[in-house]
Amino acid sequence: MVHLEQPQLSGLGRNPAAPTNVLVRLAAHAAGRHGLMTRGGRLPDAVAEALLIHGRGDAAVRLHGRRVSPAMRRRIAEHPDPAIRDAFADFVRSMVESGVGLGIEALVETYGLSPAELAADPDPKLRAAIAQDWHDRPAAVQKALLTDPDPGVRAAASRAEGPGVPPELHERCLADPAVRADVAHRFPLTAEQFDRLLATGDESVLGAVAGNPYLTAAMVARLQDSEDPAVRVAVAYSRHTTPDDRDRLLALVEAEKAAGGIDAEVALHWSPYRPDWLREAPLAERLTYLNCPHAVFRTALAESTDLPDEAWQRLDEDAAPSVRYAAALRPDVPAAVLLRLVREQGDPFSHRPRLVDHPNFPRHELRGLVDEPDPRVRCLALEDPHLPVAELRRLGDCEEPFLRAGVARHPNVGADLLERLLADPEPDVADHAAANPALPGARMDRITAEAGL
Numbered sequence: 001m002v003h004l005e006q007p008q009l010s011g012l013g014r015n016p017a018a019p020t021n022v023l024v025r026l027a028a029h030a031a032g033r034h035g036l037m038t039r040g041g042r043l044p045d046a047v048a049e050a051l052l053i054h055g056r057g058d059a060a061v062r063l064h065g066r067r068v069s070p071a072m073r074r075r076i077a078e079h080p081d082p083a084i085r086d087a088f089a090d091f092v093r094s095m096v097e098s099g100v101g102l103g104i105e106a107l108v109e110t111y112g113l114s115p116a117e118l119a120a121d122p123d124p125k126l127r128a129a130i131a132q133d134w135h136d137r138p139a140a141v142q143k144a145l146l147t148d149p150d151p152g153v154r155a156a157a158s159r160a161e162g163p164g165v166p167p168e169l170h171e172r173c174l175a176d177p178a179v180r181a182d183v184a185h186r187f188p189l190t191a192e193q194f195d196r197l198l199a200t201g202d203e204s205v206l207g208a209v210a211g212n213p214y215l216t217a218a219m220v221a222r223l224q225d226s227e228d229p230a231v232r233v234a235v236a237y238s239r240h241t242t243p244d245d246r247d248r249l250l251a252l253v254e255a256e257k258a259a260g261g262i263d264a265e266v267a268l269h270w271s272p273y274r275p276d277w278l279r280e281a282p283l284a285e286r287l288t289y290l291n292c293p294h295a296v297f298r299t300a301l302a303e304s305t306d307l308p309d310e311a312w313q314r315l316d317e318d319a320a321p322s323v324r325y326a327a328a329l330r331p332d333v334p335a336a337v338l339l340r341l342v343r344e345q346g347d348p349f350s351h352r353p354r355l356v357d358h359p360n361f362p363r364h365e366l367r368g369l370v371d372e373p374d375p376r377v378r379c380l381a382l383e384d385p386h387l388p389v390a391e392l393r394r395l396g397d398c399e400e401p402f403l404r405a406g407v408a409r410h411p412n413v414g415a416d417l418l419e420r421l422l423a424d425p426e427p428d429v430a431d432h433a434a435a436n437p438a439l440p441g442a443r444m445d446r447i448t449a450e451a452g453l
Helices: 007-014 020-026 030-037 045-060 070-077 087-098 104-111 115-119 124-133 139-146 151-159 167-174 191-199 203-210 217-223 229-236 243-258 262-269 276-280 283-291 295-302 309-316 321-328 335-345 363-371 375-383 389-396 401-409 415-422 427-435 441-450
Strands: none
Touching (some): 007 030, 007 441, 020 045, 030 045, 045 070, 087 104, 104 124, 124 139, 139 151, 139 167, 167 191, 191 217, 217 229, 229 262, 243 262, 276 283, 276 295, 283 295, 283 309, 295 309, 295 321, 321 335, 335 375, 363 389, 389 401, 401 427, 415 441
16 A cells, blocks of 8 residues: 555565665554555565554554564464553454454464364454354354354354355344344245245345245245335346346336435445356356347347357347356457457456456556547557567556556566656555666665655
8 A cells, every 4th residue: 555655665675675674674663564564475584673663552463463473463362561561462452342343363462372172252342253253163153153142253254155054043143133134035845834934024124034045936926016226126136037027127227226216326336146047047048148138148148158159149149248258257258359449448446357467368468548538448468478679668658547557567567767766756656666676776775765764
């Protein structure tokens, strides 16, 4: 993370090639500590010691686990200053009190107990923390947490998909107000259970029920008159909903969105449910969705791997970017399709996996993207680790800061260009330039000297 006032110091703190003596000097400056705290890997003992001297308790909060050596962990645990000695443990306890997850390792390190012992601790907030952070807990522990006397613990245990709810606890969990909204979509419901859940009138429960993939056609039909947009969308995605009813339900939600309904917009664009059942349907049934007017169904279809060529051609030219992207992830997608799609819509980091990382992507074409008019596409040329310095200079002259920052991170950036980027008015660019391992050691020394370190 960049320090807005001293980006060269924060970037240098993250530079994997910075020698220990430079890192020790950086620890004396707030911006340097800012970078050191986000630096990857284990910190040398001398750097950790310097951070304790200058950053005291604020630094000690970050100096734990694999970030420091066992010797340094003992040094901190025995430190005469309680502001340093107790900093990390106090922070973890405050997060437990607030219900904020930090990971199982932090809990074990702070409390000095095994996960199983923590799961049986008298403090319900600590048990809830374990339920939240111990993802691979045994079934016996999960059962104990789901039947815990404290509703907060039961709720925390029910939120994750794994390790799930054992069958013998299905009925109990569906009757528990603390967890039923979290589990109502996880397993098949009897008619009686379905009726009782609907009778609660709880919107979160009804939304979960509507997204249950095991509902019968009769159950789905009873939900179609709901006025809740989240329920309408979930029902529209059901395998039991007819095309006419699907169109009607989604049109109602679209109308609510057009009228300014926030709940309708959330239901349409951020629903936790999708028609995933379509991926497992027979090929003939799946192909009927090529003409579906709703992109979410065409996207599910495009996640297949066994469609005929004519279907892939249709999906590769679909009007919806989400459909084209899903189709482009198939194992045998032609290189030309990947390149065309990248030229059309870029390849944002929010997409995982990225199109440029597909084994079929023609990476030799990357440097040709330097000439693309769309900066979102142009930046993909930087994925070529051997991009010539001449092309890097062109991208370094672009007005978009994210392009200049990408050049500053590039392994092939020349010393003169890197020097110019160090002085860039955009802090993020200067930060990345200082963090580049290609930065000469003499320039690192100058950065610290200019800061009086």
